[in-house]
Amino acid sequence: MSKQFDVVVIGGGPGGYIAAIRAAQLGFNTACIDEWKNAKNGPAPGGTCTNVGCIPSKALLQSSEHYEHAGHAFAEHGIEVKGLGLNLGQMLARKDNVVKQNNEGILYLFKKNKVTFFHGRGSFVKGDANAYEINVAGATEETITAKHIIVATGSNPRALPGTPFDEKLILSNTGALAIEAVPAKLGVIGAGVIGLEMGSVWRRLGSDVSVLEALPTFLGAVDDQIAKEAAKLFTKQGLKVSLGVTIGAITAGKNDVTVEYVDAAGAAQKVVYDKLIVSIGRTPNTIGLNAEGVGLQLDERGFIAVDADCKTNLPNVWAVGDVVRGPMLAHKAEEEGVAVAERIAGQHGHVNFNTIPWVIYTSPEIAWVGKTEQQLKADGVAYKAGTFPFLANGRARALGDTSGMVKFLADAKTDEILGVHIVGPMASELISEAVVAMEFRASAEDIARICHAHPSLSEATKEAALAVDKRSLNF
Ligand SMILES: Cc1cc2nc3c(=O)[nH]c(=O)nc-3n(C[C@H](O)[C@H](O)[C@H](O)COP(=O)(O)OP(=O)(O)OC[C@H]3O[C@@H](n4cnc5c(N)ncnc54)[C@H](O)[C@@H]3O)c2cc1C
Numbered sequence: 001m002s003k004q005f006d007v008v009v010i011g012g013g014p015g016g017y018i019a020a021i022r023a024a025q026l027g028f029n030t031a032c033i034d035e036w037k038n039a040k041n042g043p044a045p046g047g048t049c050t051n052v053g054c055i056p057s058k059a060l061l062q063s064s065e066h067y068e069h070a071g072h073a074f075a076e077h078g079i080e081v082k083g084l085g086l087n088l089g090q091m092l093a094r095k096d097n098v099v100k101q102n103n104e105g106i107l108y109l110f111k112k113n114k115v116t117f118f119h120g121r122g123s124f125v126k127g128d129a130n131a132y133e134i135n136v137a138g139a140t141e142e143t144i145t146a147k148h149i150i151v152a153t154g155s156n157p158r159a160l161p162g163t164p165f166d167e168k169l170i171l172s173n174t175g176a177l178a179i180e181a182v183p184a185k186l187g188v189i190g191a192g193v194i195g196l197e198m199g200s201v202w203r204r205l206g207s208d209v210s211v212l213e214a215l216p217t218f219l220g221a222v223d224d225q226i227a228k229e230a231a232k233l234f235t236k237q238g239l240k241v242s243l244g245v246t247i248g249a250i251t252a253g254k255n256d257v258t259v260e261y262v263d264a265a266g267a268a269q270k271v272v273y274d275k276l277i278v279s280i281g282r283t284p285n286t287i288g289l290n291a292e293g294v295g296l297q298l299d300e301r302g303f304i305a306v307d308a309d310c311k312t313n314l315p316n317v318w319a320v321g322d323v324v325r326g327p328m329l330a331h332k333a334e335e336e337g338v339a340v341a342e343r344i345a346g347q348h349g350h351v352n353f354n355t356i357p358w359v360i361y362t363s364p365e366i367a368w369v370g371k372t373e374q375q376l377k378a379d380g381v382a383y384k385a386g387t388f389p390f391l392a393n394g395r396a397r398a399l400g401d402t403s404g405m406v407k408f409l410a411d412a413k414t415d416e417i418l419g420v421h422i423v424g425p426m427a428s429e430l431i432s433e434a435v436v437a438m439e440f441r442a443s444a445e446d447i448a449r450i451c452h453a454h455p456s457l458s459e460a461t462k463e464a465a466l467a468v469d470k471r472s473l474n475f
Contacts, residue, residue: 126293367431
């Protein structure tokens with residue numbers, strides 16, 4: 001007889017493994033199936049995020065930032081580094097070890113919460129509202145059943161048409177995180193979050209990086225003022241970004257890649273790179289799930305179709321994370337996973353899409369929550385804006401990183417915070433205060449009246465809130 005569960009989660013990325021833990025906490029007999037393999041063919045739960053996404057990219061961003069600081073920033077602090085060298089092998093091994101610790105952490109959490117883990121591919125066999133049969137194909141094959149299924153099968157990198165990833169010369173995020181020697185000339189197609197983060201890593205390690213972007217504006221989803229400031233800072237660092245390009249033929253040679261494109265001025269260009277990273281977005285992953293076999297509906301873009309509560313068209317089948325609509329972010333996937341487990345338990349799980357923070361972990365970091373100024377203008381909302389530069393922040397001066405600013409947007413009448421945008425040091429950490437404030441529907445004055453530690457970067461947040469009413473104290 002097949003093993004029976006209350007809840008089976010297919011996919012062990014941030015959406016799936018968190019859903020499984022929450023379901024188990026709520027008293028459900030829960031299983032999670034994940035097929036990701038480590039180098040030894042063993043289980044590596046955590047999905048894209050842990051294995052080839054958030055975690056390894058941040059490990060390399062940190063290491064490469066240390067390297068750049070040792071080479072360029074330490075001298076100002078009176079620290080002389082002689083004979084600075086790069087041991088890329090060690091840097092990559094450290095990154096792999098950080099990933100492994102996270103994989104092991106998830107397996108430990110499964111044990112602690114009594115989630116049964118299956119290493120293999122899960123696919124629908126058949127089912128109805130009472131029970132679904134799921135085939136698990138791993139080292140062995142078996143069928144398990146559950147009343148509730150949560151699909152969290154994530155996403156895959158999108159390739160350019162006719163240019164598949166070979167992960168040697170034409171790289172997705174997977175190859176971009178494992179280049180064995182610093183490429184002299186690195187091309188990046190796509191100036192989104194992943195392209196900018198990966199471009200930053202290899203530029204800091206010595207590559208001459210060119211980023212080619214089809215859109216005419218830099219970071220179109222980011223507040224205009226912040227995006228312009230970021231573009232200025234990146235250009236100063238030596239990152240070359242060309243906007244409005246039309247990519248043509250891409251030809252992989254033996255040791256290099258030739259990219260032909262038409263630039264924004266209409267001129268034909270042909271550039272040879274040692275490696276090419278293609279980061280033009282991601283596509284939902286439903287491969288091998290047998291969605292069609294049980295009539296699980298996909299939308300026109302291939303995402304699993306869900307309602308606002310992550311319910312699919314099949315009774316008691318739910319879907320969360322990158323495989324459904326909404327921002328492809330690990331914390332969005334996690335929030336949906338928790339909400340679905342709570343809904344299965346009859347609770348009122350909730351995800352507030354208006355307060356999901358976004359972060360780009362470049363240097364300086366870019367982080368935001370809520371509406372941009374251009375969105376408020378387009379929506380005809382009357383607003384007040386306040387900005388404060390890190391240049392006027394004591395802690396930023398002490399750190400030696402005074403680039404960027406904090407910007408507040410508040411409703412002109414009620415003063416409710418509508419958006420907060422940061423480009424600058426530790427923006428990823430600073431944005432949390434804004435998320436909390438917006439979740440509690442705070443006004444800019446609420447933040448302006450809260451005592452912030454001195455000296456701290458968070459004082460720039462308070463000062464930007466004060467600036468909404470033109471009463472910054474330090475600028
Ligand atoms: C380079 C890079 C950097 C990123 N950085 C960030 C960041 O800093 N912050 C952030 O919020 N987001 C970041 N992201 C995005 C983030 O990784 C995703 O949003 C997140 O991983 C989505 O989680 P998920 O659980 O939906 O899917 P995934 O993490 O993709 O996990 C899906 C899992 O399901 C497994 N699976 C698929 N099909 C089956 C099946 N049939 N049976 C069994 N298992 C299956 C897969 O093997 C995988 O392990 C980054 C992404 C990339 C590529």
